[in-house]
Amino acid sequence: xxxxxxxxxxxxxxxxxxxxxxxxxxxxxxxxxxxxxxxxxxxxxxxxxxxxxxxxxxxxxxxxxxxxxxxxxxxxxxxxxxxxxxxxxxxxxxxxxxxxxxxxxxxxxxxxxxxxxxxxxxxxxxxxxxxxxxxxxxxxxxxxxxxxxxxxxxxxxxxxxxxxxxxxxxxxxxxxxxxxxxxxxxxxxxxxxxxxxxxxxxxxxxxxxxxxxxxxxxxxxxxxxxxxxxxxxxxxxxxxxxxxxxxxxxxxxxxxxxxxxxxxxxxxxxxxxxxxxxxxxxxxxxxxxxxxxxxxxxxxxxxxxxxxxxxxxxxxxxxxxxxxxxxxxxxxxxxxxxxxxxxxxxxxxxxxxxxxxxxxxxxxxx
Ligand code: PHB
Numbered sequence: 001x002x003x004x005x006x007x008x009x010x011x012x013x014x015x016x017x018x019x020x021x022x023x024x025x026x027x028x029x030x031x032x033x034x035x036x037x038x039x040x041x042x043x044x045x046x047x048x049x050x051x052x053x054x055x056x057x058x059x060x061x062x063x064x065x066x067x068x069x070x071x072x073x074x075x076x077x078x079x080x081x082x083x084x085x086x087x088x089x090x091x092x093x094x095x096x097x098x099x100x101x102x103x104x105x106x107x108x109x110x111x112x113x114x115x116x117x118x119x120x121x122x123x124x125x126x127x128x129x130x131x132x133x134x135x136x137x138x139x140x141x142x143x144x145x146x147x148x149x150x151x152x153x154x155x156x157x158x159x160x161x162x163x164x165x166x167x168x169x170x171x172x173x174x175x176x177x178x179x180x181x182x183x184x185x186x187x188x189x190x191x192x193x194x195x196x197x198x199x200x201x202x203x204x205x206x207x208x209x210x211x212x213x214x215x216x217x218x219x220x221x222x223x224x225x226x227x228x229x230x231x232x233x234x235x236x237x238x239x240x241x242x243x244x245x246x247x248x249x250x251x252x253x254x255x256x257x258x259x260x261x262x263x264x265x266x267x268x269x270x271x272x273x274x275x276x277x278x279x280x281x282x283x284x285x286x287x288x289x290x291x292x293x294x295x296x297x298x299x300x301x302x303x304x305x306x307x308x309x310x311x312x313x314x315x316x317x318x319x320x321x322x323x324x325x326x327x328x329x330x331x332x333x334x335x336x337x338x339x340x341x342x343x344x345x346x347x348x349x350x351x352x353x354x355x356x357x358x359x360x361x362x363x364x365x366x
Contacts, residue, residue: 002310002311002312003310003312004310006309006310007022007306007309007310008021008022008023008302008305008306008309008317008333009021009022009023009330009333009334010022010309011054012054012293012315012316014054014055014262014263014293014316015174015223015225015226015262016225016226017055017098017173017174019054019055019098019316020052020054020330021052021053021054021330022054022309022315022316022317023053023054023305023316023317023319023329023330023333024053024054024055024056024057024295024316024317024318024319025050025053025055025056025057025318025319025323025329026057026297026318026319026320026323027057027058027059027060027102027176027178027230028059028320028323028324029059029060029070029073029348030046030059030347030348030349030355031070031071031072031073031348031349031350032046032072032349032350032351032355033072033073033074033075033084034072034084036078036080036081037062037068037072037073037074037075037078037081038074038075038078038080038081038083038084039074039081039084039085039087039088040084041087042351042352042355042356043074043084043088044087044088044090044091044092045091045356046355046356047088047091047092047097047099048088048091048092048094048095048097049327049328049356049360050097050323050327050329051091051092051095051096051097052095052096052097052328052329052330052331053097053323053329053330054098054316054330055098055099055100055316056092056097056098056099056100057099057100057102057176057228057265057318058074058088058099058100058101058102058172059073059074059102060073060102060104060178060183061073061074061075061076061101061102061103061104061163062074062075062076062077062104062105062106063075063076063077063103063104063105063159063160063162063163064077064105064156064159064163065077065115065116066105066110066115066116066119066121066122066159067104067105067106067159067184068106068110068114068115069106069109069110069111069114069121069133069134069183070106070114070134071114071134071135071136071349072349073104076101076103076163076166076167076170077159077162077163077166081166081170082166082169082170085101085167085170085171085172086170086171088170089170089171089172089173090171093171098173099172099173100172100173100174100175100176100226100228101167101170101172101174101175101176102175102176102177102178102230103160103163103164103167103175103176103177103178103218104178104183105156105159105160105178105183105184105185106121106183106184107121107122107123107124107145107183107184107185107187108121108122108123108127108128108129108142108145108184108187108193109121109129109133109142109182109183109238110133110145111133111135111140111142111143112143113135113136113137113140114133114135114136119146120143120144120145120146121143121145121146122145122146122147122148122152122184123145123146123147123148123184123187123193124147124148124187124188124193124194124195124196124200124201125147125193125194125195125196125201126144126145126146126147127144127145127192127193127195128142128143128144128145129142129182129193129238129239130142130239131238131239147196150198150199150200153200153210153213156184156210156214157210157213157214157217158217160177160214160217160218161217161218161220161221164217164218164221164222165221167222168221168222173226174222174226174227174228174262175218175222175226175227175228176227176228176229176230176265177211177214177215177218177227177228177229177230178230179211179229179230179231180230180231180232180235180265180267181232181235181237181238181240181267181271182232182235182237182238182239182240183238185210185211185214186231186232186238186240187240188200188201188207188210188211189207189208189211189242189248189249189252190207190240190241190242190245190248191207191242191243191248192239192240192241192242192243193239193240194207204247204248204251204252205251207248208251208252208255211229211252212255212259215227215229215256215259215261216259219259219261224259224260224261224262225260225261225262226262227259227261227262228261228262228263228264228265228295229256229261229263229264229265230265230266230267231249231252231253231264231265231266231267231286232266232267232271233245233246233248233249233266233281233283233286234268234269234270234281234283235267235269235270235271235273236270236273237270237271237272237273245281246281246285249281249283249286250285250286250289253286253289253290254289256290257289257290257291257292260292261292262292262293263292263293263294263295263315263316264286264290264292264293264294264295265295265297265318266283266286266287266294266295266296266297267297267298268283268284268296268297268298269298269299271298284313287313287314293315293316294314294315294316295314295315295316295317295318296308296313296314296316296317296318297317297318297320300317300318300319301322302333302336305317305319305333321342322339322342324342324347324354324358325339325340325341325342325343325358326339326340326358327358327360328360328361328362331361331362332361335361337361340358340359
């Protein structure tokens with residue numbers, strides 16, 4: 001519904017939480033965890049600086065050692081990682097913020113050098129993506145992954161459940177299931193990467209089954225009102241394609257409704273890639289199918305975000321690069337102030353530079 005009086009700065013109830021604004025910090029891979037993929041003090045400072053967001057969604061965090069796809073991304077499967085995250089959630093809560101953890105398994109977007117025992121990455125089908133993996137030894141070509149056996153799927157669902165329990169122990173306020181951007185759950189959804197002939201492949205029902213099983217397991221732990229899900233229906237990143245994305249994602253979103261999730265988060269275009277997929281499909285139709293809160297993502301700025309909320313095309317908007325460079329983004333939007341420019345050379349990996357040193361409007365705050 002269109003309401004000129006509601007904008008990015010209006011509060012909104014999301015599950016049990018009253019968010020002070022609709023400006024969400026998007027999940028952002030920054031490759032700055034410590035040894036053992038354990039979150040460290042620098043990460044707590046970074047997130048706490050951004051606690052004025054209506055909601056922070058953590059960078060994607062692997063649910064198991066098998067789920068790892070990049071150097072120094074944090075995990076949520078070991079006790080040390082849970083302890084590391086506790087400093088982060090405590091620091092965010094101390095500043096009055098709310099934070100969900102994003103649960104991640106990269107599937108085929110990994111490399112044997114990142115896998116336990118140099119194993120092959122796993123995937124719905126043994127189809128090698130085009131491109132290169134980011135490894136500790138630099139870029140290396142993707143390999144042909146190993147297709148998961150049907151009887152291995154319950155074990156991965158159990159990994160998601162355990163990771164969700166760990167997130168609860170670590171003090172998060174909720175979790176987001178990452179089913180976007182060409183990682184494992186998205187690989188099952190789209191038929192370019194899923195050629196299975198068992199109950200997890202073929203029909204739309206079958207391709208959505210794994211995601212729905214994961215969501216059910218995670219909702220069992222958290223209650224569905226503290227669980228969100230992220231989809232990227234037309235994003236070709238990570239060599240993804242589907243023969244009929246409108247039919248697929250309309251089906252998936254329809255199946256989400258009975259769960260009563262906290263929100264649906266949609267990457268509306270392409271990332272790391274100049275153009276959206278050639279599929280001619282208006283992803284905004286998904287907002288009409290979904291019965292809960294809709295979080296829009298993808299190249300929004302203040303003006304486009306304001307308009308999307310005012311015109312009722314979104315309930316929340318998540319911002320990535322703008323939050324990297326502007327820890328006080330809600331205040332800057334409120335004052336219509338100028339924005340710091342993100343430095344792309346420090347997005348992935350490194351130290352405090354380009355991470356915790358972007359200036360606040362009010363220089364007395366850090
Ligand atoms: C990335 O590391 O480039 C990346 C990670 C997670 C995403 C998208 C991109 O969902």
